[in-house]
Amino acid sequence: MENIKVSVILPVYNVEKYLKQCLDTIVGQTLKEIEILCVDDGSTDDSVQILKEYEQKDHRIKVLSQKNAGAGAARNLGLRHASGKYLSFLDSDDFFEPDMLETAYEQAERYQAEMVVFRSNQYLTEKDEYKETPWTLRMQELPPYAPFGRRQMTDNIFKVFVGWAWDKLFLKSFVDEKNLTFQEQRTSNDLLFVFSAVTLAKKIAVTDKILAHQRRDAKDSLSKTREKSWDCFYKALTALRERMKQEGIFEEVEKDFINYALHFSLWNLNTLAEPTQTILRNKLLEEWFADLGISGKNKEYFYNKSEYEQYAKLIESGK
Template identity: 25%
Template sequence: MPKVSVIMPVYNMERYLTECMESVLNQTFRDIEVICVDDGSTDRSPSMLDQYASADSRVKVIHKANSGYGHSMNVGMDACNGEYIGIVEPDDYIKANMIEALYRSAVNYNLDMVSSNYIRFYGDSENRIFQSCTVTDQLSLYNVVINPYDKRDIFCGNFINPAGLFKRSFLKQYDIRHNETPGASYQDIGFCFQTLAFSRRMMLVDGAFYCYRQDNPNSSILSKGKMHCVIEEYAYIYRRMREHNAELGSFQPQFVSEKTGSYIYTLQRLAPEFRKEFLCLIGNELVEFRDRGELDVSVLSDDRKKILYQIMENPQKFYDMFMSFRQEIHEKLAQYENAVIYGAGLIGKRIYDEMAEEDRNKVKGFAVTVLAGNVENYHGIVVREIDDYMEERESIAVIVGVAKRSRNAVTGMLSEKEFRNVIVLESLGVNI
């Protein structure tokens, strides 16, 4: 029997499959099996997987009709024989020592699960941009055995399931599965919450091994159907908490915190025409939770509590505030012919996405302090260092697109560089 089983759920991934499979099969740790679950692919993925299975006995391929990510993952888990289970998405790849590093820690400390930092990347192999991502900034949480029941701030970590390994007997003991909703959106949330909440021995390894693609055009986008997916995923977690109240009941504050964060994130990314309906849906749901005495907000920040209460009290009013963001951008840009957005991360991109077409046409680019580690363009809009715009500092508008905690530092830096037209969006706090 293999020491580690790697599940790879595949749907139409011929473009990326070779790099992914080669990274798994060329691990320094050889005692693995690779369970590839073909979810009814219509491209060359099935034949490519079969070729790998013919060439390497460690590869097993399961072909099935298309049924979604959650079902594919559960089919893969049922086929596993390894002591530990890992997950690799077919558009990503892993460093050669990933499984060895994680498995050694898992065995040495008898862990239910082990996780690690990871690397986001953009672009093809010749022009790739990498960004290191940490699960947590608390260095004391790395390389030590953690009991999430006692150390609950671990739930604030930026986990991704593929950056870890999970003991198969642990998953079976608590029947930890993926929610089998259609498509490939949000089913990883329930699995992540369950593994953390049920685990009593876990570890964060201080290393980054998993390379997580950010520019796959086939990745999920947040259309109307996605808003129902996120609601259903948290309904699934809630049902699991009720079924296992003894083990999970006390994690209600963490559940409310994660759900609130996911709902806000989904709202930010939904197409504008679906936002009002989504706010009404989650507003009614949150009121029901409150009326049952289950809306424990004890670990929410004051800002998150404020947003939560506003949505519950008056979804329409919150929608109007939320949508005022676009109007504020338009009004503040009216007197300028050209603009640049400082910040090429989630917030800067969010500002660009919210702009009306006539305002987008004014944006010459995104600006960052140092280009290294940042994407080179977004929707064809170039990312440059802020100093590249110095000659235009008298006339160009600079929209500050960074997190609230960084805004004072950024506006101070822009002032020192004598940029005259700095725009800070007042409604950004509602939206980010």
């Protein structure tokens, strides 16, 4: 297939329950000039059979396989095979509006953007209802024009968008030029890729329209078993910091980074179950708050005072 406008990269792991709905909303996209690279990550259920059925029915689908190594490794494998002008990294338990890719593609072409961000909401599986998520795209922090870069954002550049990849479209030549890849770890594997793109892109555009639906509350969701990968967020943050230093821009973004590091540390701490929560709490107090640059900063340094107050209480309790 020539002139592929978007390469869709879809990691798949034991998601037979939701996979057909996901694939139907991808093959049914109004943008037809796409390739769909489905990467089986060592599934042990019927996911592979479903993928092969769809591959036989639609020439745009190509199934790739790897031993179980996580979504980050699966996305990197798909990235190596992608030949489209733009890249879309989707999750196989989510589903999408029919015009998602066309809308994002047209916005990217209009502004010659390296990155396009659009709105999403959550689909609560067990309640069969949708929940609005206005915090995933903070329009009030963006300039009234496009395209723009990090310097035109008025708030913490790591809080304007969320560090996941599936509500964004990326220019492949930009990804290749900047050598952006996903961390090959169990969770928080897209933070490095996404926030590196946010800081390095000079041309970002947005679409203030809900185009993707993130499935939540699924009992087998990866986010509900983060106890197995409680340190991945820290590895993601330190890798991002190292990339910013390599680019020579860390001093410029340092305050935003430290504020985000506190936010993300507390979010992980607050959402973990015991006994892992205590393990993380001790690690933060003994090492990671200091290593991430949070220790020693006064209240005025932090944008979110309630986060600072929780941090201060943690420090006090650890004395």
